[in-house]
Amino acid sequence: MLEESKNPFVASSNRQKIIDRVWSVIFAGFTYFVLACALFIFGKITYDGAPVLFQAEAPFINFDFLFTSPQTLVEFRDGAGELVRMDASDFRSFKEENPDAVIRDEHTFSYSGGGILGPLVGTALLVIVCMIVSLFIGVSAAVYLNEYAHHGKLVGAIRLAIMNLAGVPSIVYGLFGFAFFCLAPWFPVLTYEVNPETSVFAFKVPMSKGFLSFEGWGNSLIAGGLTLAVMALPVIIAACEESLKAVPKGFREASLALGATKWQMIRTAVLPYATPGMLTASVLGVTRVAGETAPIMFTAAVADKAKLPWQEAEGSPLFWFSDLLTQSVQALPYHIYTVSARIPDADAVRDMRYGSVFVFLLLVMGFAMISIVMRARFRSKLKW
Amino acid sequence: MAKHFQRTGRKLLGIDRQGWIKGFFGGNATLSIIILFLICFFLITEAVRFFPQHHEKLQLHRKSGQEYVNHIITEMNEYSQLVSLTNQAYFQELNEKYALQRGISNSFEAFLDPLEDDGEDLIEALEDAEDDPEALAQAQADWRAFVSGVVEGANRADIDSFGRLDDASWAALKKAMIDYDPVEEEPPAYVTQAQQELRDGMARFEEAKNEISSAGRELKQLRQKLVKIASKVKDDAAAEESAAERKKALLAGAETMTNEAEKAAQIEQANAIVIRDEFPFAARTEEIAASKDAHKAAVAELKEKLGIAVAKLPTELSSEEASALLDQVRKAHPPFVKWLDESVAKASTWQWDRKLSFFGSAMKFFFGVDWVTNSSWHDFYGLLPLFIGSFEISLIAIMFAVPFSIGAAIYVNRLAGRWEQTLIKPAIELIQAIPSVVLGFFGIVVLGEGLRDLSQIEALSWVPGFPMQERLNVLNAGLLLALMAVPTIFTLCEDALNNVPRAYSEASLALGASKLQTVIKVIVPTAISGILAAVLLGFGRVIGETMVVLLVAGNKIALPDWSAGLGVITQPTHTMTGIIAQEMGEVTKGTLHFRALFLVGLVLFTISLCINVAAQRIIKRLGHA
Structure with missing residues (x-):
């Protein structure tokens, strides 16, 4: 017996070492394979998309692509058989200027010409509306959960609700937003013309020519923004709570000991120190909602819009604002969906496709990167 | 300082200022419950109203004889597939x-x-x-x-x-x-x-x-005749249902008219509308009921002629493709004949006044195999193909994602060096931020082409479903969704591994176990509840994904063709999320179609809630063990 027992402190056998080595290489391989896949996607889109956004000569960035709105692209062969592509508006003036120009094999491609100003602006507006609402509610909810609430039934229910909200598919948010914000008639609109089909109740606003009409918001900026806000809520509440939790208990106790009321304590001893964390939360929220397509598909987005939202809104300031909020907007993810799935594949649409995907990816990944860096700094810094 | 912290004693409605502030924050927190409740409420109110409306439509479907004629239509469709196969073989x-x-x-x-x-x-x-x-x-x-x-x-x-x-x-x-x-x-x-x-x-x-x-000439003629009759009956019955309303509207309109002649004409028009208590379905569908024998005879003739003709098909052909096609015909023939008998037997039980149970019509939604909308014949709302499509794609995604994400989590948490840890974790989190529409775009322009080229390599023809017919299919979507699921599963798994007490691994290492033995035999079993929950949540994320499947799954509503075996993974399909995104923009509020989409949404919502709850349960149940 004694001969068989070994020293328990001897190094493990060679065989085991090799097995260990092999498996850790396999696990490392899995890890790097996933990263390589992601890198390939970035690389491919950058390789094909960057030339659309950047150019060789000064100013190096193709501002035309960023500062014009999408329009129809016309492709034709001129007299010499050369392939020419131009935007529909240019094409019209070209035809007026050169009435005898030879134009053969004329093809048009919707939404493939011009740039992506409209979608960019629309996405920005959607995100702004969403963030205003969801930050307001999210921060308040986090303050309640972290500062006021005792571990009661209500708090348990709220946490459960938040956790479940985070798992709801985005398209279901879209359905909900469509039924609640767009179709249901309880949301009022300031308008000069009441829509007789959808309005359930309207009255004239004193001292103006317009009406306050309860007709639902329809496919609009505010409906889309609020739908996104509902989606962002769980993320923002969780991140805000984290930042509140990082504020040491001592701060609160010291403040209360000095005779502060609870609200004074929160205002002076908690919120100022939680602000960086809340900023992180808002960037996280932007990352989550800016990339979403499904919730805005039928609550806010349209494929085609001639003017920018604020150019199209009209009326006195209050009415202008209402008009702005209740307009449908173009949105970058929806634009990408349109050009990549709803118009036929052709060489002429390639630039628009890769260009808008590249810009979109750059924006969203930029925000994601910022949020990750901010969170890492916040976590390492705020150790009291 | 004293002023800064001065208390105010004013009260409003019996609640002091602090109470109001607390109430304000509490109210905002409660909003999350209200929102969850509202989501349920809106989905359910729209979705539940689907059932009675659907029931009514199905009843009309039965009463007008469309149900019976539908059997003949499917018989003809199946038969024409045989015909087209033969024709292809012939020209080949x-x-x-x-x-x-x-x-x-x-x-x-x-x-x-x-x-x-x-x-x-x-x-x-x-x-x-x-x-x-x-x-x-x-x-x-x-x-x-x-x-x-x-x-x-x-x-x-x-x-x-x-x-x-x-x-x-x-x-x-x-x-x-x-x-x-x-x-x-x-x-x-x-x-x-x-x-x-x-x-x-x-x-x-x-x-x-x-x-x-x-061989099917007679059946075809029968189909033509009966389709016409049934469509007419259905349209008339639907028109008659609204007769009372139309009459009322016409009369009300006439009241407001000033021109006497026009008014009289309109009143006359209104009076011409006859309102009957009941639509005479029995009389109108008599001809359909009477053609049951003709149907039987036509099918018998089809079977007989088809049998003779199939036997006549040449066995030795010089074209390989043609003989493969003919083999398909010969193989499909006996089951087709058997199925024909069943179909005829089923059809012969049709009676316009047989009662349709409410439960039965609800089951027609959950287990119906057709989803056909905007058709002039009859709209079918069957969830099954969409459900299976969603499920298939998610399953493939999870199968690919699980080894990679768990492997990566083990590597990063236990085996990797420090700098690797600090770099890889945020990098994988970044993957989560890739917008799904971008992934979908990638699937269309790059992965689809790539997979198809790959599938045409001879050496890979043993892979089920290769070479693939369609560029956009289940496999393509599943692979992209796997990439989406990796960050979710990875992050949660990593957390679970992280939560394993240090003492466990130290004890194991002290006993002489190697690093890998410790991971496999001590750490993973301890963290298994977290890992399971992670996989479940990853599944939940994948099944609710919309844009990738809308762009890449191929959007063909059909049950998978199981005869291809595992090759079903290269067939195009449609999903629950995809159908909502695709059709929601075009429907009118309150129609059956609108409500059907909400019902699909409710099914999705229920699935995701169940997955969430299950994940939480698993963590609770196994977490303390």
Whole structure:
């Protein structure tokens, strides 16, 4: 017996070492394979998309692509058989200027010409509306959960609700937003013309020519923004709570000991120190909602819009604002969906496709990167 | 300082300022419950109203006889698939075995056009000169000269447009064209010989093919007749349902009219609408009910003729593809015949007034295999193909994602160096931020093409479903979704591994276990609840994904064709999320279609809630063990 027992402190056998080595290489391989896949996607889109956004000569960035709105692209062969592509508006003036120009094999491609100003602006507006609402509610909810609430039934229910909200598919948010914000008639609109089909109740606003009409918001900026806000809520509440939790208990106790009321304590001893964390939360929220397509598909987005939202809104300031909020907007993810799935594949649409995907990816990944860096700094810094 | 922290004692509604502030924050927190409740409420109110409306539609479907006729329609559809397979095989064989003969025959006909158009005068001269040998000789000489001119000047690619002829037969045909007699329109012997060869060679096949396609003639006629009747009955019944309302509206409109003549006309029009208590379905569908025997006879005839014809199909073919197609026909034939009997038996139980249970019509939604909307015949709302599509894609995604994400989590948490840890974790989190529409775009333009090219490599033909027919399919979508699921599973897994107490691994290492043994035998089993929950949540994330499946899954609503075995993964499909995104924009509020989409949404919502709850339970149940 004694001969068989070994020293328990001897190094493990060679065989085991090799097995260990092999498996850790396999696990490392899995890890790097996933990263390589992601890198390939970035690389491919950058390789094909960057030339659309950047150019060789000064100013190096193709501002035309960023500062014009999408329009129809016309492709034709001129007299010499050369392939020419131009935007529909240019094409019209070209035809007026050169009435005898030879134009053969004329093809048009919707939404493939011009740039992506409209979608960019629309996405920005959607995100702004969403963030205003969801930050307001999210921060308040986090303050309640972290500062006021005792571990009661209500708090348990709220946490459960938040956790479940985070798992709801985005398209279901879209359905909900469509039924609640767009179709249901309880949301009022300031308008000069009441829509007789959808309005359930309207009255004239004193001292103006317009009406306050309860007709639902329809496919609009505010409906889309609020739908996104509902989606962002769980993320923002969780991140805000984290930042509140990082504020040491001592701060609160010291403040209360000095005779502060609870609200004074929160205002002076908690919120100022939680602000960086809340900023992180808002960037996280932007990352989550800016990339979403499904919730805005039928609550806010349209494929085609001639003017920018604020150019199209009209009326006195209050009415202008209402008009702005209740307009449908173009949105970058929806634009990408349109050009990549709803118009036929052709060489002429390639630039628009890769260009808008590249810009979109750059924006969203930029925000994601910022949020990750901010969170890492916040976590390492705020150790009291 | 004292002023800063001064308390105010004013109260509003019996609540002091602090109470109001607390209430404000609490109210915002409660909003999350309210929102969850509202989501449930809106989905349920719209979705639940689907069932009675659907029930009514199905009842009308039965009463109008459409249900019965539908059996015949499906029978015909299945049968036409057999016919089309046979036709494909026929032309495949024709093209392969008799390409030359076909080329000769077609090229000859292609030559006729220029000859008859440009040589019109010469042909007339030939006809006129029939009785005059001298003139005839002259005309014939002219004709020959013309023909050889045309033939020599002809562009071979235009005439033999499929490139079926070899050089020798092209030359032979050109030479033979001189012998063409335009008056009698008799093809030259060379061409007739080729045509004869083709006819003789394909005679047996052609006969069988024609017999197969004519076997269903009677059933087809029956279908045409009954479809017309049932559609009419359905339209009339639907119109009559709204008769009372229309009458009321017309009369109300007439009240407001000032022109007497118009008013009278409108009142008359209103009075012309007869309101009956009940639509006479029995009388109107009499003809449909009476054609049950005709249906049986037609099917019997179809079976008999088809049996004879299939037996006649040639077994030895020179085209491999054609014989594969015919094998398919022969294989599909016996089950088809069996299925026909079942179908007829099922159809014969139809009665316009048989009661349709509410439960039964609800099950038609959950287990229906067709999703057909905006059809003039009847709209079907069957969830099954969409559900299976979603499930299939998610399953594939999870199968690919699980080894990678768990492997990566183990590596990063236990095996990797410090700098690797700090870099890889945020990098994988970044993957989560890739917008799904971008992934979908990538799937269309890059992965789809790539997979198809890959699937055409000979060495990989053992992979089920390879070579793939469609670029956009289950596998493509599943792979992209796997990439989306990796960050979710990875992060949660990593957390779970992180939560394993240090003492466990230290104890294991102290006992002499290697690093890997510790991970596999101690750490992973301890963290298994977290890992399981992570996989479940990853599944939840994937099944609710919309844009990738909308763009990449192929959007074909059909049950997977299981005969392909594992190859179903390369078939296109449609999903629950995809159908909502695709059709929601086009429906009118309150229609059956609108509510059906909400019901699909409710199903999705329920699935995701169940997955969430299950994940939480698993963590609770196993977490303390």
